[in-house]
Amino acid sequence: MKKRYAIILAAGQGTRMKSKLYKVLHPVLGKPMVQHVLEQVKAVGLEEVVTVVGFGSDKVKEHLGDHTKFVLQEEQLGTGHAVMQAEELMKNKKGTTIVVCGDTPLITQETFAKLFEHHENEESKATILTVKAPNPTGYGRVIRNEQNEVERIVEHKDASPDELLVAEINTGTYCFDNEALFDALQSVSNNNSQGEYYLTDVIEILKGKSAKVTAYQIDNFEETLGVNDRVALAQAEKTMKLRINENHMRNGVTIMDPENTYIQPDVVIESDAVIYPGTIIGGKSIIRGNAVIGPNSEIQNCEIGEYSVVKQSVATDSKIGDRVNIGPFAHIRPDANIGDDAKIGNFVEIKKAELGQGSKVSHLSYIGDAKVGSNVNVGCGTITVNYDGKNKYLTTIEDDAFIGCNSNLVAPVTIGKGSFIAAGSTITKDVPSDALSVARARQSNKEGYASRLKNRLKDNN
Template sequence: MSKRFAVILAAGQGTRMKSKLYKVLHPVLGKPMVQHVLEQVKEVGLDEIVTVVGFGSDKVKELLGEQTKFVIQEEQLGTGHAVIQAEELLKDKKGTTIVVCGDTPLITKETFKNLCEHHEKEGAKATILTAQAPNPFGYGRVVRNDNNEVERIVEQKDANPNELLISEINTGTYCFDNEALFAALKEVSNDNAQGEYYLPDVIEILKNKSEKVTAFLTANFDETLGVNDRVALAQAEKTMKLRINEQHMRNGVTIIDPENTYISPEVLIEQDVIIYPGSIISGDSIIKENAIIGPNSEIKNCEVGKDTVIKQSVATDSKIGERVNVGPFAHIRPDASIGDEAKVGNFVEIKKASIGKSSKVSHLSYIGDAEVGNNVNIGCGTITVNYDGKNKYLTTIEDDSFIGCNSNLIAPVKVGKGSYVAAGSTITKDVPSDALSVARARQTNKEGYASRLKNKLKDKE
């Protein structure tokens, strides 16, 4: 197989986005557009990737890192001018070069592979990725001759009435013979209304030299969408969302309302998981079989075990075991580990803490920087007081302990195995195993005091 290269065009400022954020960094399902493009195109088996960047390039470089080489297009003088910036890196190399825009996040690896294979099988100097557009207005039309060969690309403004009826459009993605590409680019002129160098002009140059130019017609017009404004960004988000959701449903996942469920591409979900509306699952999350997510839950970079239920809750960068119940309205913050059969109830916040098997934090508690053993019951309103304004300290609660309601555990502190902490206690010293700790003022009742106080207040009126 010949060598393969890619040039990703990512230098446009994207003025129509009306944003301070560099256009190709706008996210689709939580991931920047240009990252989607790079991850899909590299599946073709590329020997080298060159990304053309311009204004705001530092952030693109930071995002993509060593996955690609970079060249700078200092002036925005058209797509042909952008590609020629990669000449120093690619000009003398033999093989196939894919040219793709960084604002086309929906093109799949399968389409890139099929495009390359078609191009190489046909022995073409250039191959255009085309699609049948339901409404081709605004797109360049692909004009074919009587032998169904590509004759030229004609832009909307230059098309005659017959050409305007053509529905096969140029998507702006191409395969080229690498050497032929850079040779033809030297002949591209900027003699046009915009004074720019257009990549599609390479097609006409090659045709005039009797070189073979083909088209590969993709079956899915939607995946060729280029994102130039916020409306198209929303369309891309919806298309990718439904594509991913359909894939999961065909793999045995129940998604109650696909229109209102958001799952990022990296997420792994096993069979017989049920996802209710309003849920967002992103990052490197893994949802194991028979789990129930939602409604209105947000899960990012978490592993969720079998048969676990997470309702109306947020979980980030954590591991949640099997047969766990979370929520409603719980917040599991980074570096938490929830053991099997545990419960994290309503209005509970867990941060950088491990909760052991079958332990329960049922409601209205904050457990941070803590190690909680197995079969522990933590009563309503319990707080691990982990921060003194400068440093954070660990609270340890050993197996089979019982923490009464409205308790404050002042870290660093340890509650021994099988011990009890009385409701309303503020614990500042370690509690021995099997002990009862009571740390509160003794109750005093003053008979008749309430009546005297009320009369005193009346007299003041």
């Protein structure tokens, strides 16, 4: 197999986005457009990727890191000029180079692979990725001869009435024989109304040398969508969302309402999981089989075990075991580790805490910077007081402890195994195992005093 390379064009400012954010960094399902392109094209097996950047290049480099090399296009003088910037890195390499725009996040690795295969099997010098557009207005038309060979690409404004009837369009993605590409670029001029160097001119130059130019036509027009404004961005988001959801459903996941469920590309969901509407699952999350997520839950970078249920809750950067019940309206913050058969109820917040098997924090509690053992019951309104304004401290609650309602556990503190904390206590010292700890003021009743208070209030009014 020939060596394969890629050049990603990502230098345009994207003025139609009307944004301070560099165009190709606008996210589609939580990931920058250009990152989608890079990941999909690299999946076909490349020797090297070069990304052409311009305005805002530092942020693009920061996102893509060392997964690609970079060259700078200081002035945006057309697509041909952009590819010229890669000449020093690429011109002497033998093999096939794909040129793709960084604002086409929907093209799949399968399409890239088939484009490479077609180009190499046909032994072409250039291959254009094409598609038939429902409404080709504004697109460059691919004109073929009687032998169905590509003759040329005609821009919409230059097309004759007969050429305007052609539905097959140029998607802006190409495969080239690498040496032929950079040789032809030497002959590309900017003698046009825009004063720019067009990559499409390479096709005409190669045809003039009797080089073989072919087209690989795909069926799905939506896949080739280029994102130039917020409307197209929303279309890309919807298309990718439905594509991902369909793939999960075909793999045995129940998604109740695919139109209103947002699952990012790197999420893994095992069969027989159920996802309810309004749910967002992102990052590197893993949802194990038979788990139930939603409705209206947000999961980011979490592993959620088998048969666990997360209702109307938010979980981030945490591990949740099997048969765990969370919510409604719970918040699992980063670095939580929830053991099997645990329960986290409504309006409970867990942060950087370990909760052992079978333990329960049923409602209205904050457990942060804590290590909670197995079979612990944490009563309503309990708080681990972990922060003194400068440092954070650990609260340890050992197995089988019972924490009464409205307790404050002032860290650092250890609650011993099997101990009881009386409701309303503020615990500042360690509690031994099997002890009852009461830390509250003694109750005092003043009989008849309520009437005196009421009379005083009347007099004041």
